[in-house]
Amino acid sequence: MDGVVPVHCLWRWFLPDCLELFGDLFGQISPYWFAYVGVAFAIGLSVLGAAWGIFVTGSSLVGASIHAPRITSKNLVSVIFCEAVAIYGIIVAIVMATRIGYSAHAETDTVTKYGGYALFAAGLVVGLSNLFCGLSIGVTGSSCALADAQDATLFVKLLIVEIFASALGLFGVIAGIIISSKASLGGGGSNG
Amino acid sequence: MTETSIRPPDGSGDRLIAIIGDEDTVTGFLLTGIGDRSTPEPTFFVVRRDTTDDAIAEAFERFTSRREDLGMILITQNAANRIRGNIEAYEGRVPAVIEIPSKDQVYDPRQDTLMQRVQRLLGIRDR
Amino acid sequence: MSQRHVLPVVPSRMTLTQIKARLQGARRGHALLKKKSDALTVRFRALLREIVDRKFRAADLLRNASFRFAAVKYVVGEELKHVVLEGVDHAETRLRVRFENVAGVPLPSYRCVTVATDASTAFESRENGAAEALNPSRSRVVGATSIVQYRGLGRGGQQIISCRDAYQEALSALVELASLQTCFMVLDEAIKITNRRVNALENVLIPRLENTIAYIVSELDEQEREEFFRLKLVQNRKKRELARSQATELRARERRAAQALNAFDLNSFHEALGAETAAAESLLEQTTGHDPDLLNI
Amino acid sequence: MDMLTFNADNGYLEAVVRGLKASLLRRNDYTNLAQCENLEDVRTILNSTDYAPWLQNEPAPLQTQALFDCLTERLVHDYRSVRSQAYAPLSTFLDYITYPYMIDNLVLLLMGVLRNRDLGEVLDKCHPLGLFEGMATLAVVTSPEELYREILVDTPLAPYFAECVSVHDLTEMNVEIIRNLLYKAYLADFYHLCVKRIGGTTGAVMASLISFEADRRVINITLNSLDTALRKDERVALFPRLPGGLDDEVVYRLGRADDLQAVALAMDLSGTYRALFQQAAEREDHSLEDQFLEHEMKLLREAFDVQFHYGVFYAYFRMREQEIRNLTWIGECITQKQYAHASRVVPIL
Numbered sequence: 001m002d003g004v005v006p007v008h009c010l011w012r013w014f015l016p017d018c019l020e021l022f023g024d025l026f027g028q029i030s031p032y033w034f035a036y037v038g039v040a041f042a043i044g045l046s047v048l049g050a051a052w053g054i055f056v057t058g059s060s061l062v063g064a065s066i067h068a069p070r071i072t073s074k075n076l077v078s079v080i081f082c083e084a085v086a087i088y089g090i091i092v093a094i095v096m097a098t099r100i101g102y103s104a105h106a107e108t109d110t111v112t113k114y115g116g117y118a119l120f121a122a123g124l125v126v127g128l129s130n131l132f133c134g135l136s137i138g139v140t141g142s143s144c145a146l147a148d149a150q151d152a153t154l155f156v157k158l159l160i161v162e163i164f165a166s167a168l169g170l171f172g173v174i175a176g177i178i179i180s181s182k183a184s185l186g187g188g189g190s191n192g
Numbered sequence: 193m194t195e196t197s198i199r200p201p202d203g204s205g206d207r208l209i210a211i212i213g214d215e216d217t218v219t220g221f222l223l224t225g226i227g228d229r230s231t232p233e234p235t236f237f238v239v240r241r242d243t244t245d246d247a248i249a250e251a252f253e254r255f256t257s258r259r260e261d262l263g264m265i266l267i268t269q270n271a272a273n274r275i276r277g278n279i280e281a282y283e284g285r286v287p288a289v290i291e292i293p294s295k296d297q298v299y300d301p302r303q304d305t306l307m308q309r310v311q312r313l314l315g316i317r318d319r
Numbered sequence: 320m321s322q323r324h325v326l327p328v329v330p331s332r333m334t335l336t337q338i339k340a341r342l343q344g345a346r347r348g349h350a351l352l353k354k355k356s357d358a359l360t361v362r363f364r365a366l367l368r369e370i371v372d373r374k375f376r377a378a379d380l381l382r383n384a385s386f387r388f389a390a391v392k393y394v395v396g397e398e399l400k401h402v403v404l405e406g407v408d409h410a411e412t413r414l415r416v417r418f419e420n421v422a423g424v425p426l427p428s429y430r431c432v433t434v435a436t437d438a439s440t441a442f443e444s445r446e447n448g449a450a451e452a453l454n455p456s457r458s459r460v461v462g463a464t465s466i467v468q469y470r471g472l473g474r475g476g477q478q479i480i481s482c483r484d485a486y487q488e489a490l491s492a493l494v495e496l497a498s499l500q501t502c503f504m505v506l507d508e509a510i511k512i513t514n515r516r517v518n519a520l521e522n523v524l525i526p527r528l529e530n531t532i533a534y535i536v537s538e539l540d541e542q543e544r545e546e547f548f549r550l551k552l553v554q555n556r557k558k559r560e561l562a563r564s565q566a567t568e569l570r571a572r573e574r575r576a577a578q579a580l581n582a583f584d585l586n587s588f589h590e591a592l593g594a595e596t597a598a599a600e601s602l603l604e605q606t607t608g609h610d611p612d613l614l615n616i
Numbered sequence: 617m618d619m620l621t622f623n624a625d626n627g628y629l630e631a632v633v634r635g636l637k638a639s640l641l642r643r644n645d646y647t648n649l650a651q652c653e654n655l656e657d658v659r660t661i662l663n664s665t666d667y668a669p670w671l672q673n674e675p676a677p678l679q680t681q682a683l684f685d686c687l688t689e690r691l692v693h694d695y696r697s698v699r700s701q702a703y704a705p706l707s708t709f710l711d712y713i714t715y716p717y718m719i720d721n722l723v724l725l726l727m728g729v730l731r732n733r734d735l736g737e738v739l740d741k742c743h744p745l746g747l748f749e750g751m752a753t754l755a756v757v758t759s760p761e762e763l764y765r766e767i768l769v770d771t772p773l774a775p776y777f778a779e780c781v782s783v784h785d786l787t788e789m790n791v792e793i794i795r796n797l798l799y800k801a802y803l804a805d806f807y808h809l810c811v812k813r814i815g816g817t818t819g820a821v822m823a824s825l826i827s828f829e830a831d832r833r834v835i836n837i838t839l840n841s842l843d844t845a846l847r848k849d850e851r852v853a854l855f856p857r858l859p860g861g862l863d864d865e866v867v868y869r870l871g872r873a874d875d876l877q878a879v880a881l882a883m884d885l886s887g888t889y890r891a892l893f894q895q896a897a898e899r900e901d902h903s904l905e906d907q908f909l910e911h912e913m914k915l916l917r918e919a920f921d922v923q924f925h926y927g928v929f930y931a932y933f934r935m936r937e938q939e940i941r942n943l944t945w946i947g948e949c950i951t952q953k954q955y956a957h958a959s960r961v962v963p964i965l
Contacts, residue, residue: 052620055623056620056624056627057623059628060630060631061631062631063628063632063634064631064632066632067632135620142623142923145631149631149635206432206434207413207414207416208414209410209412209494215400220385220482222404223479223482224487225410226490227410228409229408230408230409234407240681241679263413263429264414264493264494285504285505286501292377293382295388295952296680296951298382299381310367310503311371313367314371382952385952386948386954386957389945389952394903394905396937397684401724402724404741405728468792468845469790469793472837472846473836474833474836476839476841477840
């Protein structure tokens with residue numbers, strides 16, 4: 001493999017003849033690698049976002065509920081929103097996984113190649129959007145729990161902020177599903 | 193002691209002021225510089241919540257009988273009420289025992305031994 | 320009065336004069352002491368009123384001071400108490416006791432003096448009285464006791480100073496009160512002693528002297544009477560002697576006459592002689608019989 | 617990034633402290649308390665707050681001192697429970713909060729040593745938040761040098777001592793000067809900890825709080841040293857100077873001020889404090905100290921408006937201290953029958 005680039009030649013990447021080198025590099029990688037890495041991103045980053053959001057909001061919730069126990073049940077909504085992010089991730093990952101089938105000559109099949117890239121992109125889209133969505137819900141959820149503990153009338157207003165944050169994840173999910181719906185590896189998926 | 197230079201001409205040395213009372217009153221008076229710790233026994237006695245009557249009486253006896261250098265003893269009414277017997281039994285003139293109102297009580301002249309005497313005398317003579 | 324207080328004296332003219340002089344002295348002393356007692360009582364009553372006034376004033380001042388202390392605690396915190404209690408070293412405010420002689424009674428008067436224990440600061444000894452209250456800014460510089468020096472620099476220094484001033488004011492009021500109170504006790508005692516003396520003079524000494532005088536007078540009278548009676552008795556006895564000697568002489572003369580002149584009418588002579596003897600006997604009876612005092616001797 | 621990582625270690629404690637802060641007495645509570653006739657009424661009102669368990673064991677005629685002890689006990693309890701759950705940078709931060717108490721205690725001990733007091737007795741009077749290791753061995757200390765060698769070098773305050781006080785000074789210098797020098801070093805160190813070592817939101821919030829504290833000290837030291845024997849260069853040496861505090865020009869003028877007039881003139885150059893100064897002059901029942909407290913409470917409240925920083929811990933404990941002050945003041949006013957003044961407190965919330 002001649003894809004090894006000496007460090008001192010990095011500037012070359014920005015020259016046209018380097019493009020050839022990248023093409024070679026990606027061309028050598030199996031579409032299945034892209035597809036499964038996409039799936040991994042989708043679920044992994046989503047769970048990361050959800051988990052992060054839950055600990056940010058959860059620790060505040062636990063602390064605040066000591067002096068204001070009434071907030072626990074209401075503010076579980078924030079945790080559920082975070083959890084939803086992980087669920088988005090797993091849904092998209094399942095959808096993506098159904099797009100993958102076995103093909104004996106995947107390296108040369110452009111449809112399969114296309115599907116690999118598409119699933120990779122869909123995974124990144126869903127994963128990243130869910131990661132940030134989770135973080136955003138976590139931070140707002142944490143603030144919401146603290147604010148609710150101080151003043152019960154604030155909860156509903158702050159919940160709207162959280163809902164907007166959790167909508168961010170849905171955008172990624174929609175885009176991811178649309179992108180992955182075009183993909184089919186080795187005849188995977190119904191429309192392949 | 194540096195008071196040698198200011199000894200009054202008639203030879204009577206300066207005397208100290210002792211105080212028995214709650215922490216705040218004692219501290220307040222100490223701000224005026226009356227406290228003395230040059231001898232092992234300080235010239236003030238703080239009555240705290242857990243101070244027993246015996247301890248107050250002991251301090252009072254110490255100030256009145258065992259010390260020569262005191263000129264007057266201030267004692268808050270709360271503390272004085274707890275050792276009323278000792279105060280009534282005290283006959284000396286120097287140190288003069290003066291009851292002062294306690295921080296958390298309005299001054300009640302009826303409890304003051306001296307004032308009782310004064311009022312009685314005034315009452316009898318006025319009648 | 321049943322029992323008679325009489326001084327053990329020898330009743331004589333001399334003692335009588337002496338006792339009379341003493342009585343006069345006692346009367347004058349009684350009048351003087353009475354006057355002193357009244358004067359002291361007047362002073363005493365004024366003092367009582369002043370004590371009451373001062374006491375309430377001091378109570379007010381102290382109340383204000385306690386309140387200022389609460390303000391200090393608000394700003395500085397409780398920690399100040401410990402620092403002050405621990406920071407006590409040498410007393411810088413002391414009492415100067417002076418004895419004033421008022422009408423023979425030594426009255427102690429107290430005065431607050433500030434003693435500078437720090438050698439570097441200027442020596443300062445002055446009254447911590449009203450002058451300071453009038454001029455607190457000056458007292459802050461000069462009269463600053465080292466216990467408050469730099470105290471509360473970071474926070475609350477002004478509150479501490481104002482609290483210190485309030486307590487100082489209360490203290491000087493209390494010191495004045497102490498003078499008055501001691502005066503009160505001394506005067507009380509002085510009045511008691513004076514009254515006791517007045518009463519002693521009035522009820523014991525003067526009656527006793529009067530009794531003694533009466534006793535001496537009666538004693539002297541009696542002596543006089545005794546003397547008179549004795550004289551009378553002697554006179555009587557002498558008279559009787561005389562009568563008796565006359566009678567014997569008469570009898571002897573009679574006998575001699577009888578022996579010499581038996582021719583005389585004896586009867587008529589006896590009659591004459593008997594009358595003379597009866598007269599002498601009745602005289603004797605007269606001197607002995609009617610004086611009742613004679614039996615008491 | 618504070619908002620993403622802060623909660624991993626401190627989210628729980630921050631929420632706990634915010635919950636505690638919600639239990640602080642409010643303006644209308646103080647109005648009610650100021651109406652009380654005696655301390656038992658105060659107890660009745662406080663029984664409806666979080667103070668109930670702390671007060672219930674006090675014998676019936678409640679005394680101001682007892683009230684104060686209960687409040688302090690609660691503060692100490694709160695602090696210890698928070699401190700015991702804190703992780704690394706926060707625990708250091710919380711330790712720093714107690715250093716002022718430690719300075720007070722050390723000054724007290726130093727006075728005890730200088731005057732040959734029984735240190736066990738002095739130890740009883742130390743603030744429980746300012747206790748440090750090695751206090752148990754204090755009984756053997758007989759001289760300031762020993763105190764320094766045996767005790768001080770092991771305390772967290774040792775660097776401050778090394779910075780500003782020599783062993784010789786311990787006996788020579790006025791303890792109040794030492795206290796202020798230590799406090800100055802402490803503020804600088806605390807500032808460094810918050811801004812440089814912790815940084816982020818904490819740094820930004822704490823910088824304003826600590827520099828306010830420093831400014832307040834500068835002004836107070838100036839005012840309180842006006843008529844004392846303190847020399848001007850000594851005065852300037854006590855000024856804690858922090859970036860973001862008073863202007864150099866103002867500090868220079870304060871350092872040279874001879875009377876109140878000069879201080880007021882210097883204050884005119886500084887926006888925030890000029891307003892405080894003027895208000896103190898206008899409002900009769902409020903001293904400058906009250907104005908400072910009011911301003912401080914405002915800053916502390918603002919600290920609570922920001923999330924994910926350590927400033928809330930500092931703010932909470934300062935607020936607690938203020939509440940203790942307020943309640944003690946009300947207690948004093950009630951016991952001294954000065955009811956009219958009872959409402960003259962600086963409310964926290």
